[in-house]
Amino acid sequence: MIPFRFLHAADLHLDSRFAGLAQLPQAVRSYLRESTFAALGRLVGVAIELEVDFVVISGDVYDVSDASLQGQLRFQEALKELAAHGIGVYLIHGNHDPLDGPRLQMELPAGVTVFSAREPGQAVACCRSDGAEVAVISGISYPTAKVTENTALRFNRMPGSPLYHIALLHGNVDGDLQHETYSPCTRKDLIGRGFDYWALGHIHKRSILHESPPIVYPGNTQGRSVKETGPKGCYIVDVNAEGHAELQFHELDTVRWQVREIPIDGLADEAEWTGAVEQAIEDIREELPFLMSVVRFRLTGRGNVHRILSEKGAAADLLSELQRREAVRAGRQAFAGLVWTEGFSVETGLPVDRERLLQEDSFLGELLRLSGRSAESADGLEELLSAALKPLLENRELRRLLAAMPEADKREWLRSAEELGITLLSGAEEEAI
Structure with a gap:
């Protein structure tokens, strides 16, 4: 087998609306809206820099079925840049961007394959350097927004082919509770189909469900709420001459979402609590100096500060002040190191023995x-x-x-x-x- 390298991404959700953050200053809102496009730009940069042979995208390129014109044009631009470097792209559509969604009819650049909603299509991927055939890629797109069939059972290897086989599937494996059970299947279903790598999409939490064969969710490329915390990005997959795959995760996000816990146990008064929150913000700024952070603070534990939080509305007052300070930074276009407090979750109580x-x-x-x-x-x-x-x-x-x-x-x-x-x-x- 000829060694090769590919990039696996999913759930780009281009031009996401970031619902629920209507009160943001315009500068911050614009930066958030741009973040999904920035992640796409980083994806293209990683693919070019690491000289991947091809890219696979496992569904939900767009955030909604009637994708915005800006989203379609930006994606078209990214495909052209990859094509200019000889990097092929193989993609499927998922529940957010099904094939029946209204979109512009744009001519795809050479080397881009979009799989249909019929039986899983198959395409042969080649090395960029010499054009040698290295992999058979299979995939199936969503015809409509809701696919409840176990489409994994329709995948089959190309008869007689010794090439590495990659399957693109947008679905819910083993019933993840945080996502709709579209194209539901089990790990056993996937392992039994005989593929060498399952390139999954739909679940936004990065995870490797199985090592051999690799069954992989790369997660989405850019977090969009406090339900999507931690680094977001894609996997670079190196396949050696024996057909063994080595995976390396690459961060692509420019806005990092997180939930931080601040216990009130031992805090004597409002000043100490305010200081603890401000210190947590500076810690985040120091940890992620090149990213914008959006954080929700969970206030936990028991102590006298609970009275201040429950009776005086201190959390709402501090939230307004923290957001005002960061809005000033955003007004200076200082988004690197910006720490926007999304809110406080008050889960505290009075002290007890x-x-x-x-x-x-x-x-x-x-x-x-x-x-x-x-x-x-x-x-x-x-x-x-x-x-x-x-x-x-x-x-x-x-x-x-x-x-x-x-x-x-x-x-x-x-x-x-x-x-x-x-x-x-x-x-x-x-x-x-």
């Missing part, structure tokens, strides 16, 4: 002891949840969703229930009135 409560011969004491025992192991946690949710688990779909839920989320449920129990049963809130 937890050790005393644990020793109490009371309902709350027993609740805390049970919570502690259950949190000691995964089995204990599952046992508690199964008992607590037994009536709901009679529903097959709810049973499936709970089984797929990460352990970290289940532990967060337990922590939240414990905190709610303390708030309702300890009497701390009443004592503050």
Whole structure:
């Protein structure tokens, strides 16, 4: 097998509207709107710099089916630049940009293959340097916005071909809870089709579901809300003479979304709390000096600052001031290192003597002891949840969703229930009135 290199990206969502941020200053809003295009530009730059042989894009190039003229023209420009460097592009359309969406009829540059919605099409990719055939690429596009069929079962290898086989699929593997179950399938379905690499799209969280063959979600190229935190980008895949694939992630985003926790435990007053938030902002600015950051702060824990947050509306006041300061920076076009506070999630309570409560011969004491025992192991946690949710688990779909839920989320449920129990049963809130 001839070694080769390709770039795998998905979910570009060009010209995303960034819904829910209507109150942004115009300069910040414009920068956010441009970020999906900036990520596309970086993608092209990485492909050229690393001399990939071809690029695969696994759906949702555009954010909506009636893609904007600007989005279509910018993508056309990117395709032409790749073509000028001899880099082929193979792409499918997903649920956000299905084939029946109204778009301009533009002539595609040479070397660009868009797979149809019929049976998975097949194309042969070649090395840029000598034109040698290196891979068979298969893909199928969404004809409409909702595809509920398991289209993975329609993929087949090219009969008799010794080339590396890559499949492009836009779908939900193993029922990810955060996304619609379009083109649903399982890892077992994919492994059984005999392909060497599954280039997935649709799920915006980067993940490698299986090592051999690689079953890969690269995530989206630019985060668009606090539900899409962390670095966003694409994978560069090097396939050696033995057909082994080595993956390297490359960041493409210019705006980084994140959620930061600030515990109020031990903070004496409003000044200390304000200082903790301001320090967190400067920490982010120092960590990501070349990116714009959008952050939501989770205020957690128990302490006297809770009174300030719940009674005086301090969080809303501080939010306005922090946004004013960053708007001044944005007005000077200083977007690198800009830290925009999107909001505060207040999950705090008044201080309690937890050790005393644990020793109490009371309902709350027993609740805390049970919570502690259950949190000691995964089995204990599952046992508690199964008992607590037994009536709901009679529903097959709810049973499936709970089984797929990460352990970290289940532990967060337990922590939240414990905190709610303390708030309702300890009497701390009443004592503050």
